[in-house]
Amino acid sequence: MLIIKDLKAAIDGKIILKGISIEVKPGEIHAIMGPNGSGKSTLAAVIAGREFVEVTEGTVTYEGKNLLEMAPEDRSKEGIFLGFQYPIEIPGVSMVNFMKTAVNEHRKHKGLEPLSASEFLKLMREKKELVEIDSKLANRSVNEGFSGGEKKKNEIFQMSMLEPKLAILDETDSGLDIDALRIVANGVNKLKRPDNAAIVITHYQRLLDYIIPDVVHVLYDGRIVKTAGKELALELEAKGYDWIKQNVEKNDLP
Amino acid sequence: MEKDQDKILNDVTSGEYKYGFYTDIEMEQIARGLNEDIIRTISGKKSEPDWLLEFRLKAFRHWQTMKMPQWANLKIPAIDYQDIIYYSAPKKKASPESLDDIDPELKKTFDKLGIPLEEQKHLTGIAVDAVMDSVSVKTTFRETLAESGIIFCSFSDAVKEYPELVKRYMGTVVPYTDNFFAALNSAVFSDGSFCYIPKGVRCPMELSTYFRINAANTGQFERTLLVADEESYVSYLEGCTAPMRDENQLHAAIVEIIAENNAEVKYSTVQNWYPGDKGGKGGIFNFVTKRGLCRGDNSKISWTQVETGSAITWKYPSCILRGDNSTGEFYSVAVTNNHQQADTGTKMIHIGRNTKSTIVSKGISAGEGQNSYRGLVKVLKNATGARNFSQCDSLLLGDKCGAHTFPYLEVDNQTAIVEHEATTSKIGEDQIFYCNQRGISTEDAIGLIVNGYAREVINKLPMEFAVEAQKLLQISLEGSVG
Numbered sequence: 074m075l076i077i078k079d080l081k082a083a084i085d086g087k088i089i090l091k092g093i094s095i096e097v098k099p100g101e102i103h104a105i106m107g108p109n110g111s112g113k114s115t116l117a118a119v120i121a122g123r124e125f126v127e128v129t130e131g132t133v134t135y136e137g138k139n140l141l142e143m144a145p146e147d148r149s150k151e152g153i154f155l156g157f158q159y160p161i162e163i164p165g166v167s168m169v170n171f172m173k174t175a176v177n178e179h180r181k182h183k184g185l186e187p188l189s190a191s192e193f194l195k196l197m198r199e200k201k202e203l204v205e206i207d208s209k210l211a212n213r214s215v216n217e218g219f220s221g222g223e224k225k226k227n228e229i230f231q232m233s234m235l236e237p238k239l240a241i242l243d244e245t246d247s248g249l250d251i252d253a254l255r256i257v258a259n260g261v262n263k264l265k266r267p268d269n270a271a272i273v274i275t276h277y278q279r280l281l282d283y284i285i286p287d288v289v290h291v292l293y294d295g296r297i298v299k300t301a302g303k304e305l306a307l308e309l310e311a312k313g314y315d316w317i318k319q320n321v322e323k324n325d326l327p
Numbered sequence: 328m329e330k331d332q333d334k335i336l337n338d339v340t341s342g343e344y345k346y347g348f349y350t351d352i353e354m355e356q357i358a359r360g361l362n363e364d365i366i367r368t369i370s371g372k373k374s375e376p377d378w379l380l381e382f383r384l385k386a387f388r389h390w391q392t393m394k395m396p397q398w399a400n401l402k403i404p405a406i407d408y409q410d411i412i413y414y415s416a417p418k419k420k421a422s423p424e425s426l427d428d429i430d431p432e433l434k435k436t437f438d439k440l441g442i443p444l445e446e447q448k449h450l451t452g453i454a455v456d457a458v459m460d461s462v463s464v465k466t467t468f469r470e471t472l473a474e475s476g477i478i479f480c481s482f483s484d485a486v487k488e489y490p491e492l493v494k495r496y497m498g499t500v501v502p503y504t505d506n507f508f509a510a511l512n513s514a515v516f517s518d519g520s521f522c523y524i525p526k527g528v529r530c531p532m533e534l535s536t537y538f539r540i541n542a543a544n545t546g547q548f549e550r551t552l553l554v555a556d557e558e559s560y561v562s563y564l565e566g567c568t569a570p571m572r573d574e575n576q577l578h579a580a581i582v583e584i585i586a587e588n589n590a591e592v593k594y595s596t597v598q599n600w601y602p603g604d605k606g607g608k609g610g611i612f613n614f615v616t617k618r619g620l621c622r623g624d625n626s627k628i629s630w631t632q633v634e635t636g637s638a639i640t641w642k643y644p645s646c647i648l649r650g651d652n653s654t655g656e657f658y659s660v661a662v663t664n665n666h667q668q669a670d671t672g673t674k675m676i677h678i679g680r681n682t683k684s685t686i687v688s689k690g691i692s693a694g695e696g697q698n699s700y701r702g703l704v705k706v707l708k709n710a711t712g713a714r715n716f717s718q719c720d721s722l723l724l725g726d727k728c729g730a731h732t733f734p735y736l737e738v739d740n741q742t743a744i745v746e747h748e749a750t751t752s753k754i755g756e757d758q759i760f761y762c763n764q765r766g767i768s769t770e771d772a773i774g775l776i777v778n779g780y781a782r783e784v785i786n787k788l789p790m791e792f793a794v795e796a797q798k799l800l801q802i803s804l805e806g807s808v809g
Binding site for chain 1: 762769
């Protein structure tokens with residue numbers, strides 16, 4: 074589904090990603106872990122198409138297409154969803170209006186008729202229950218005045234509305250209490266199907282108690298320094314990132 | 328990153344003006360220039376009574392003693408008042424008693440503008456007075472409205488058919504001595520709309536005037552006079568467009584509203600005059616005096632304006648709150664893109680007791696546009712219990728545009744409560760990307776964000792107008808992306 078090969082990328086001339094290769098297959102959940110500043114969010118930004126990240130080398134192929142040539146909105150419509158680490162506030166634009174525009178753009182892309190107001194509201198009600206989101210949020214402006222937890226739940230809500238093929242969750246767990254964490258994780262698990270995939274970016278192992286990854290990658294200083302099964306997350310939790318750092322410095326990976 | 332954002336904003340703020348066509352039609356015009364003979368000629372063309380000619384001449388003589396004011400935050404090129412044609416009318420065959428008498432080219436023009444002159448095409452029940460250059464072409468639903476005693480006709484017809492009403496009210500809210508452009512208008516005005524709602528009548532449909540400038544080298548100088556007698560209600564709409572030309576054209580109008588006891592008038596404008604090209608060449612100078620007098624107790628006048636057009640907009644729709652418990656409202660969205668300039672706002676003059684006013688102004692600047700809010704809230708000595716709330720927001724798209732706020736407060740009564748709030752914000756690249764990531768194009772994202780920002784004002788417009796205004800906001804700020 075997603076093949077990243079030897080990806081190098083820079084921000085303002087500073088090289089952040091120094092050669093990354095990952096392959097995500099349908100039905101898989103990948104976790105990307107790593108200390109702060111290792112390049113996790115930059116990787117998410119490249120996949121979503123943020124223009125301030127400059128790809129200097131390598132390729133990203135999504136469903137056989139060159140992803141790097143696609144506009145961000147087309148990536149979205151082709152099924153890539155990014156859950157933002159810091160969701161953006163858009164004053165004056167109601168969640169209903171925002172999501173209706175987004176859902177209908179996706180439908181147009183698939184050659185479907187736009188949803189009527191009542192169909193849309195019905196869909197919105199269903200999905201709100203799924204992520205246990207306060208029904209009042211729908212009438213408020215996008216993320217404006219939302220608490221940290223509400224913002225993250227809102228990301229999962231939007232994900233469930235758009236039903237992506239590939240969801241990338243960028244530190245969705247940061248700043249969440251245990252209840253919110255459970256809701257966010259449940260949202261992700263309920264959307265899991267054999268034909269879609271997710272990349273979960275996280276600093277802590279905690280989220281992976283709820284979302285069981287198939288593959289865990291450790292990102293350090295712009296490189297994937299270790300890839301293994303779900304047990305790697307537990308090992309990291311026990312030994313800490315210093316363990317990785319030391320191994321990398323010794324050039325002696327376990 | 329900065330460069331990318333500039334590019335996005337540059338792309339989306341370069342929309343095309345959709346009403347810039349010209350109708351090739353035989354016109355009756357008088358010579359260029361402005362003097363007493365010209366004024367006599369205009370008055371003669373309209374077979375006006377002597378009192379009206381006298382009014383014009385007094386205004387003209389007064390105007391000659393005046394100088395164009397310089398206080399606005401606008402750069403206005405010199406205007407040669409002798410180089411303007413003050414009367415220009417589509418040639419007509421006698422008087423158009425029925426639609427068949429109207430030149431089909433004119434009908435086509437208004438059809439193209441989305442203003443059908445055939446009544447049966449108006450499923451939505453809006454009566455229109457269609458004005459092209461110096462004359463009213465057609466007023467629809469006159470007869471239907473007359474059944475409830477409502478007078479809705481061109482200003483010229485009103486002078487002929489209801490001279491007493493015109494005489495009683497004209498110039499009582501905006502005297503010809505009021506300001507430079509009011510004096511000019513009073514001297515040379517050629518047509519406009521007149522409306523009278525009798526006692527206790529709630530006008531059954533929206534009334535509207537559509538102003539079209541067509542001829543070159545002309546100016547448009549119309550007057551609108553709207554009288555709402557006791558216990559009456561009317562909602563009035565105004566729209567306008569003009570062809571694309573390299574020269575600037577002057578539009579200097581007067582709108583006067585009088586609301587008697589318990590009367591309510593809602594006046595909505597969607598202003599879409601040609602704004603000039605991207606380099607700032609051409610466009611309409613829109614210098615208009617609009618004022619309402621809440622003469623009666625418990626009366627209410629509400630102005631809503633969406634200003635997207637004109638090279639320069641310079642106007643302050645105002646309310647004089649003379650009646651006790653009277654209410655004045657001003658809701659405005661003003662867009663300046665490319666090289667457009669706007670200095671707009673309102674005056675709320677509290678004279679009566681317990682008078683209330685609300686001001687909500689939303690400025691949107693893009694390109695190299697300059698947008699100024701200027702507003703006066705004045706509470707006179709006897710205006711016990713007066714209340715005002717003002718909110719002035721500015722939204723900036725890009726870093727070459729400007730937003731300015733000039734609020735003036737003059738409060739002479741200790742019991743008055745006056746509040747003022749102001750904010751300035753920018754559309755961020757982050758907001759646009761967030762929309763992009765959900766499948767919304769940059770163009771649509773800016774439309775969403777701008778309309779969200781202007782929602783509070785757009786919501787005040789009558790429904791169909793609100794839809795139009797939303798589209799217009801999007802068009803004036805957007806074009807082809809990439």
